[in-house]
Amino acid sequence: MAKKQSVHVKINGRERQADVEPRLLLVHFIREVLGLTGTHVGCDTSNCGACTVVLDGKTVKSCTMFAVQADGAELLTVEGLLQDGKLHPLQEGFKQEHGLQCGFCTPGMLMSTYALLKKNSQPSEEEIRWGISGNLCRCTGYQNIVKAVQYAAGKLAEGGAR
């Protein structure tokens, strides 16, 4: 076994540290070492986007990165979207617009669309579809996911800037 290395991250505002094997994937670090199981493992082959997290402001597939690479990074996972007990407008949008059925892809969808809205607060439908092109949903047909993002963009424009 390769020697363990220290990984220190700030995740959802909290400082966390652990010594891990270099081959540990970031998604397993998040789920099994840090105990944050909101981030899902879907395909495990870099296709489905269920494991998407925001790393230093950018979305990455946490199944296709080693935890040691994230040393020193700031991470945001689905657990970090709720603030002061209040749902993020995107979470509210997915609920209001039925943007999920089985819900397995939802954490990844939320993180991709969170990063999208940070970059582009009023995306067109095409921009939303392009923004979630790295996330698969096998239930909704995407229509209600698009509506959920539009709902959130509307809420954020009303002044709930987050």
Added chain:
Amino acid sequence: MIPASFEYLRPKTVSEAIGLLQQHGDDAKILSGGQSLIPMMKLRLARPGYLIDINRVPGLSYVKEEGGYLKIGGLTREAELEGSPVVHSKYPIIVDTAHVIADPQVRNLATVGGNLAHGDPANDHPATMLALGAQVVATGPKGERVIPIENFFLSIFSTALQPDEILTEIRIPIPPPRSGGAYFKLERKVGDFATAAVAAQITFDDQGVCQEAGIGLTNVGPTPIKARKAEEFLRGKRLDEANIKQAAQLAAEESEPSADLRGPVEYKKGLVKELAKRALTRARERAGK
């Protein structure tokens, strides 16, 4: 899927990284964006004993015009390339290409250098770089050497890079006036490799005659293919419909696809012809002719 165990090394400079490559030889791999390497490690198609992570080596990520070239640092992310103002205003063929590589999350990590150094004929940058007549800079123990892109791809997953070299820069000659280029790709879905794709770059003289043509083909052979016969045919000609059609036909004949889940050979050759037609037509429009 869990990759085989490896030692993780994180050099701070290019020379330190090269020293590690010399020390560990074939048992070491450079970790750049990791978006091809890590999936291969998870499938245990790759089992490096040492992973040399160059992501924190400063000075390898940039896009700038300098000394007659567009210079792209090897560690430049696809998302950065796609968002680069100079690329956006002057190199639409590169925007076309970066835009269709994998998906947004992958583009946030994947690097231009990695896309070339991986030597995968299914990757998108190789064809575009062949069309643009790019050069790659390989940095090794003795310093830098410049490799013309047409000599870079040797066979599947094999390039002219030596085991102790790192691809540090891509140089694209700044196209002269009256130039234009485009990249057309057919993929089954976002994130898939190309069923086929064609890059075309054309330069006209002031009479509207083609002076220089570059055509690259993606995923229709054991390496990325430079369609030399099609290029040669176009030089000295006008890009009217008949000539574009003939060049596209030649490009299709130069392709060597194999049948797979994405389609049979004849379909892929037909696709090369159609995509070449579209890429040449768009290249002509962008050159203003």
